[in-house]
Structures are given as structure tokens and as C-alpha cells.
Amino acid sequence: MEDLYGGKDKIKSVVGICSLVLGISASYGMYLYYQRLQEQPIREELGSEVTSLRMWEHLEAAEIFVNEGSGSETSSTRERSTSSNTPSKHLHRLLDAITSCSTTTTLDLSSIQIGDDGVEILIKHFLHDQTSLTEINMSGNNLTDRGIELLAPCIGQQSKLAVLNLSHNLIGPIGFKCLRSLLLEKGYGDLKLDLSMNRLGDRGASLVGQMLEKVPRIQELDLNGNDIGDLGAMSIASGIQFNIHLQKLNLGSNSIGDKGARIIRTALETNTTLTHLWLHSNSIAGMNGWGLFHSIIDRDSKTPLEYLSLSFNQLQNGDIEKFCEALADNTRLRELDLGFNKLGQLGANKLSKSLKKNSCLSVLDLTNNELGPNGALHLVSCLLVNSTLRNLNLNGNNIGDEGASGFFEALCFNEGLTVLNLTNNDIGPSGARLLSGILRHIRTLRVLVLTENRIQDKGALYFAETLQRNVCLVELHLCYNGITDEGANALMESVKCQTALTICDLTGNDIDPDLIRRGNVTRSIPLFYS
Numbered sequence: 001m002e003d004l005y006g007g008k009d010k011i012k013s014v015v016g017i018c019s020l021v022l023g024i025s026a027s028y029g030m031y032l033y034y035q036r037l038q039e040q041p042i043r044e045e046l047g048s049e050v051t052s053l054r055m056w057e058h059l060e061a062a063e064i065f066v067n068e069g070s071g072s073e074t075s076s077t078r079e080r081s082t083s084s085n086t087p088s089k090h091l092h093r094l095l096d097a098i099t100s101c102s103t104t105t106t107l108d109l110s111s112i113q114i115g116d117d118g119v120e121i122l123i124k125h126f127l128h129d130q131t132s133l134t135e136i137n138m139s140g141n142n143l144t145d146r147g148i149e150l151l152a153p154c155i156g157q158q159s160k161l162a163v164l165n166l167s168h169n170l171i172g173p174i175g176f177k178c179l180r181s182l183l184l185e186k187g188y189g190d191l192k193l194d195l196s197m198n199r200l201g202d203r204g205a206s207l208v209g210q211m212l213e214k215v216p217r218i219q220e221l222d223l224n225g226n227d228i229g230d231l232g233a234m235s236i237a238s239g240i241q242f243n244i245h246l247q248k249l250n251l252g253s254n255s256i257g258d259k260g261a262r263i264i265r266t267a268l269e270t271n272t273t274l275t276h277l278w279l280h281s282n283s284i285a286g287m288n289g290w291g292l293f294h295s296i297i298d299r300d301s302k303t304p305l306e307y308l309s310l311s312f313n314q315l316q317n318g319d320i321e322k323f324c325e326a327l328a329d330n331t332r333l334r335e336l337d338l339g340f341n342k343l344g345q346l347g348a349n350k351l352s353k354s355l356k357k358n359s360c361l362s363v364l365d366l367t368n369n370e371l372g373p374n375g376a377l378h379l380v381s382c383l384l385v386n387s388t389l390r391n392l393n394l395n396g397n398n399i400g401d402e403g404a405s406g407f408f409e410a411l412c413f414n415e416g417l418t419v420l421n422l423t424n425n426d427i428g429p430s431g432a433r434l435l436s437g438i439l440r441h442i443r444t445l446r447v448l449v450l451t452e453n454r455i456q457d458k459g460a461l462y463f464a465e466t467l468q469r470n471v472c473l474v475e476l477h478l479c480y481n482g483i484t485d486e487g488a489n490a491l492m493e494s495v496k497c498q499t500a501l502t503i504c505d506l507t508g509n510d511i512d513p514d515l516i517r518r519g520n521v522t523r524s525i526p527l528f529y530s
Contacts, residue, residue: 104130104132104133105132105133105134105135106133106134106135106137107127107130107133107135107136107137108135108137109122109137109138109141110137110138110139110140110141110165111139111140111141111168112140112141113140113141113142114141114142115141115142115143115147116142116143116144116146116147116150118141119141119143119147119150119151120150123150123151123154127151127154128154130154130157130158131157131158131159132158132160133158133160133161134158134160134161134162134163135161135162135163135164135165136155136158136161136163136164136165137163137165138151138165138166138169139165139166139167139168139169139194140167140168140169141168141169142169142170143166143169143170143171143175144169144170144171144172144175145171145172145174145175145178146175147169147175148166148171148175148176148178148179149174149175149178152178152179152181152182155179155182156182156185156186159186161191162190162191162192163191163192163194164191164192164193164194165194166179166193166194166195166198167194167195167196167197167198167222168196168197168198169197169198170198170199171195171198171199171200172198172199172200172201172204173200173201173203173204173207176195176198176200176204176207176208177207180207180208180210180211183211183215183218184211184214184215189217190217190219190245191215191217191218191219191220192219192220193218193220193221193222194220194222195221195222195223195226196222196223196224196225196226196250197224197225197226198225198226199226199227200223200226200227200228200232201226201227201228201229201232202228202229202231202232202235203232204226204228204232205223205226205228205231205232205233205235205236206231206232206235208221208223208232208235208236208239209234209235209236209237209238209239210235210239211239212236212239212240212242212243212246213238213239213242213243215243217245218243218245218246219245219246219247219248220246220247220248220249221246221248221249221250222248222250223236223249223250223251223254224250224251224252224253224254224278225252225253225254226254227254227255228251228254228255228256229254229255229256229257229260230255230256230257230259230260230263231260232254232256232260233251233254233256233259233260233261233263233264234260234263236249236251236264237260237263237264237266237267238267240264240267240268240271240274241267241270241271243273244272244273245273246271246273246274247273247274247275247276248274248275248276248277249274249276249277249278250276250278251264251277251278251279251282252278252279252280252281252282252309253280253281253282254281254282255282255283256279256282256283256284257282257283257284257285258283258284258285258292260282261279261282261284261292261293262292264279265292265293265295265296268296268301268303268305269295269296269301269302269303270302271302271303272302272303272304273304274303274304274305275304275305275306275307276305276306276307277305277307277308277309278309279308279309279310279313280309280310280311280312280313280337281311281312281313282312282313283313284310284313284315285313285314285315285316290315290320290322290323291322291323293308293310293323294322294323294325294326295326297323297326297327297330297332297333298326298329298330299326299329299330299331304332305332305333306332306333306334306335307333307334307335307336308333308335308336308337309337310337310338310341311337311338311339311340311341311365311367312339312340312341313340313341314340314341314342315338315341315342315343316341316342316344316347317342317343317344317346317347317350320343320347320350320351321350324350324351324353324354325354327351327354327355327358327361328353328354328355328356328357328358329357329358330358330360330361331359331360332360333360333361334360334361334362334363335361335362335363335364336361336363336364336365337365338364338365338366338369339365339366339367339368339369339393339395340367340368340369341369342369342370343366343369343370343371343375344369344370344371344372344375345371345372345374345375345378347369347375348366348369348371348374348375348376348378348379349375349378351366351378351379352378352379352381352382353382355379355382355386355389356381356382356385356386358386358388359388360388361388361389362388362389362390362391363389363390363391364389364391364392364393365393366379366392366393366394366397367393367394367395367396367397368395368396368397369397370397370398371394371397371398371399371403372397372398372399372400372403373398373399373400373402373403374403375397375399375403376394376397376399376402376403376404376406376407377402377403377406379392379394379407380403380406380407380409380410381410383407383410383411383413383414383417384410384413384414386414386416387414387415387416388416389416389417390416390417390418390419391417391418391419392417392419392420392421393421394420394421394422394425395421395422395423395424395425395449396423396424396425397425398425398426399422399425399426399427400425400426400427400431401426401427401428401430401431401434403425404422404425404427404431404434404435405431405434407420407422408431408434408435408438408439409434409438411438411442411444411445412438412441412442414444415443415444416444417444417445418444418445418446418447419445419446419447419449420445420447420448420449421449422448422449422450422453423449423450423451423452423453423477424451424452424453425453426453426454427450427453427454427455428453428454428455428456428459429454429455429456429458429459429462431453431455431459432450432455432458432459432460432462432463433459433462435462435463435466436462436463436465436466437466439466439467439470439473440466440469440470440471442472442473443471443472444472445472445473446472446473446474446475447473447474447475447477448473448475448476448477449475449477450476450477450478450481451477451478451479451480451481451505451508452479452480452481453481454481454482455478455481455482455483455487456481456482456483456487457482457483457484457486457487457490458487459481459487460478460481460483460486460487460488460490460491461486461487461490463476463478463491463494464487464490464491464493464494465494467491467494467495467498467501468494468495468497468498469498470495470498470500470501471498471500472500473500473501474500474501474502474503475501475502475503475504475505476501476503476504476505477503477505478504478505478506478509479505479506479507479508479509480507480508480509481508481509482509482510483506483509483510483511484509484510484511485510485511485512485515487509488506488509488511488515488516488519488528489515491504491506491528492515492519492528495527501527502527503527503529504527504528504529505528505529506528506529507529516528516529
């Protein structure tokens with residue numbers, strides 16, 4: 001029995017030591033980023049007219065103390081290490097300096113990992129008497145429910161708060177319950193609330209739904225990455241029906257399935273304010289996934305959606321026809337992200353038909369949709385008719401030289417497209433040759449991205465010849481294309497006498513860095529990057 005109790009005492013000692021170390025680490029983390037503000041020039045710079053405290057701008061202070069801790073001391077660090085100023089004393093001095101900034105409206109303490117213990121110190125020496133903050137950013141600080149419980153009263157003091165960012169923390173339902181009570185009491189006007197990458201789950205989502213019902217002035221709400229499932233989606237949908245001010249809602253990177261998506265769709269059918277909706281990276285898979293969304297982009301829908309993200313849902317082309325029919329007549333949706341699904345050739349064909357009629361959509365992302373050359377050619381046909389599409393992303397669709405050549409020819413007739421992304425599409429020198437023959441005739445394209453293809457020196461030489469007469473292209477991205485000094489030198493020589501091109505990105509190619517430097521030596525702003 002004595003050995004047993006002795007073992008328990010040892011365990012208690014170890015736990016106590018670990019807790020002490022964690023507490024010191026939290027305070028020390030704040031100290032590292034605050035210390036530099038104690039220097040006289042910085043304090044003079046702050047003065048009494050400061051309107052923003054962005055602590056991440058003072059990361060340089062951390063280097064001094066990291067060096068001290070690692071034993072690599074300079075003469076100045078040796079002086080500091082022998083002084084009587086402990087981290088806590090420095091921290092108190094710093095916070096005293098901050099409190100002199102009586103007109104502060106923005107507090108940015110993002111990504112310095114102060115932890116709950118750091119919050120206690122911050123409240124004691126700064127936040128306890130602050131009432132004029134309009135923006136608070138405490139993202140990336142390892143705050144738990146305890147930290148939010150501590151912060152809540154100070155947040156409640158800010159009568160004009162417009163932005164509250166608590167993303168990338170460890171906040172669960174208990175912490176959010178405390179925050180919700182505060183929001184219900186204060187009823188902030190047009191608040192932007194970011195709770196992404198926390199641990200709310202379905203239980204927390206239930207509280208979010210209640211908040212949306214009773215706090216109608218929430219303007220933007222980010223719940224990305226909170227492990228919310230169908231049950232939580234049901235609660236949020238209920239809140240959406242009652243909220244008359246919510247404009248942007250991010251439910252991406254959760255676990256919402258077909259059932260949850262169907263409930264959200266039903267709620268949105270009567271919503272008249274939501275303009276941006278993110279549902280990417282959920283579990284809305286299967287052949288019938290598309291059918292869940294056609295009603296909210298239908299021309300008779302009351303929802304004024306301008307942006308919709310359905311990427312990373314493994315949506316297939318089985319029920320896409322109704323979605324495409326709704327898209328054809330839609331007059332509000334401006335940006336549509338369908339990346340990382342499974343449209344295939346059939347889906348591309350149906351989507352192309354709808355784009356021929358659509359006169360509103362300006363940005364379309366079809367990254368990694370297994371289109372292939374034939375799918376690309378279907379989309380080419382819509383570019384011959386559509387003049388409203390401005391930005392088209394076909395990254396990772398293996399369209400090859402055949403599909404690329406169709407796009408290049410369509411661009412001669414298209415009068416709207418300004419950005420075309422053909423990254424990672426197995427386009428080689430022959431595709432570059434086709435482009436070189438028509439680029440001089442294109443008048444609208446401003447950005448062409450051909451990163452991670454097979455352009456090589458031969459293709460670069462074709463581009464070099466074309467760019468001599470370039471009058472429209474502003475950015476050309478040829479990263480990771482097997483280009484060497486020969487191709488790079490030709491490109492540099494071709495643009496010496498023209499001013500339209502401002503970026504030629506050659507990053508990830510086998511090019512001598514000195515060659516790049518020589519190419520930029522006469523320019524005030526670098527043109528070539530590697």
C-alpha cells in the first residue's frame with residue numbers, strides 16, 4: 001500500500017509540474033510578442049492616436065528570446081539575460097503601454113497562442129476598461145471554453161463591436177453558450193462572427209440555431225470546420241428561417257450529408273437575404289446530390305444567392321440536369337465553385353448547354369472534375385456564345401493538347417473571359433504552338449495560368465515569339481514546366497519592348513537565378529519570378 005500511495009504522489013507531482021510549465025509557456029508566449037512594444041521608438045510610434053493594435057507585426061521580438069533560450073547569445077542578449085526584468089515584469093510594462101492608447105478601435109492578437117492564462121493577464125491589464133473596440137481578433141490562440149468565459153464580459157463592454165474573430169481555437173458548446181448569452185443580451189448590429197475551426201459539433205450548432213433566431217442582426221457567420229452533422233444542420237436551418245439579416249454563411253468542412261443539405265435547402269427557399277453560401281467539403285455525395293440545390297438557384301427562388309460553393313462533395317453527374325436547367329435561367333448567381341466533384345464528360349456537356357443561356361455567372365471553378373479532352377471541348381462550345389463568364393478554372397482535368405487547342409481557338413471569338421487557369425492539364429509544346437498563333441488576336445484575356453504542364457523550352461520559344469506582339473496579356477504563369485535557361489532567356493528578350501505583361505512567373509523551373517536577376521535589373525517592379 002505504501003508503494004501505491006507513493007506512486008500516486010509521484011503522479012500528482014508530475015501533473016503539477018506539467019500544469020506549471022503550461023501556465024508559464026502561455027504567459028511567456030504573450031511576452032515574446034509584446035516585448036518589442038516596450039522600446040521607446042515603438043511607444044512613440046503608438047502615441048495617443050493609435051487606431052489599431054496588430055501584435056503579429058512584432059514577431060521580431062520573439063527571436064531575441066529564442067536565442068537566449070537556445071544559448072546562442074549576443075552581447076545585447078547577455079545584458080538582458082543578466083538583468084532583473086523577468087518575462088512577467090516585461091509583460092506588465094508592455095500592457096501598461098497599451099493602456100495609454102485610449103482611442104484604440106481594433107485589437108488584433110491573432111496566432112500568438114496566448115492560451116487561457118494569457119487571456120487572464122490581458123483582461124487584467126488591458127481589456128477590463130476598454131469600451132470602444134469595433135474589431136477583436138483572437139484567432140489561433142488555443143482558447144478553450146474557459147478562455148471564452150473569461151473574455152465574454154470584456155466583449156460585452158464593446159457597444160460598437162462589428163467584427164469578432166475567434167477562429168482556430170478549441171471552443172466547444174460550453175464556451176459558445178456563454179458567448180451566445182452575451183450576444184442575446186447585447187444584440188449587436190450587423191456583426192461579423194468567425195467561429196471556424198473550433199469544436200462546436202451538433203450540440204454547439206443547436207445553440208447557433210437558437211442564436212440566429214433571436215439575434216437577427218448577425219450579418220456574416222463562419223462555422224467552417226466544426227464537425228457539424230445533419231442534426232446540427234437542422235438547428236442552423238431553423239435559425240436561418242427566422243434571421244432576416246444574415247448575408248454570408250460558411251458551413252464548409254463539416255459532416256453534413258444529404259439529409260442535412262435537404263433541410264438547409266428547404267430553409268433557404270424562403271430566405272430573402274443570404275447572398276453567399278459555402279457547403280464545400282461535406283458529405284453531400286451520390287447521384288442525387290445535385291437535386292438538393294436546383295431549387296435555391298431557380299429563377300423563382302427568393303434567395304438572392306450570388307456565391308455558392310459545393311466543391312469537395314463527390315457530386316456525380318446523375319441528377320445534374322435539373323441543376324443546369326435552373327442555372328440557365330438564373331439571373332443572380334455570379335460565382336459557382338464545383339471543384340473536386342465528378343462531373344465527367346456528361347456533366348460538362350449539360351453544364352455547357354446551361355452556360356450558353358446564362359447571362360449572369362462570371363466565375364466558374366471546375367477544378368479536378370475528370371473532364372478530359374472531350375469534356376473540355378463541350379465547354380469550348382459555350383465560350384463561343386457566352387460573353388459574361390470572366391474567370392474559368394479547369395485545373396487538374398487532363399484535357400491535354402487537344403482540349404487546350406479548342407479553348408485557344410474559342411478565345412479568338414469570346415469577348416468576356418479574362419482569366420483562364422489550365423494548371424496540371426498535360427499540355428505540351430504543341431499546345432503552346434497553337435496558342436502562339438492566336439494569342440495576338442485575343443483582346444480580352446488578361447491572365448493565363450499554365451502551371452505544372454509540359455511546356456518545356458520548345459513551348460517557351462513559341463510564347464516568346466507571341467509575346468513580342470502582346471497587347472492584352474498581363475500575367476503569364478509557366479511554373480513547373482521543365483523550362484531551362486534557353487526558354488527563359490527567349491522570354492526575357494521578347495518582352496523588352498512591350499509593357500503590357502507585368503508578371504511572368506517561372507517558379508519551379510531549372511533556370512539560373514542570375515539570369516532572372518539580369519532580366520529584372522532595368523525594371524522598378526520585377527517581371528520575372530523564379
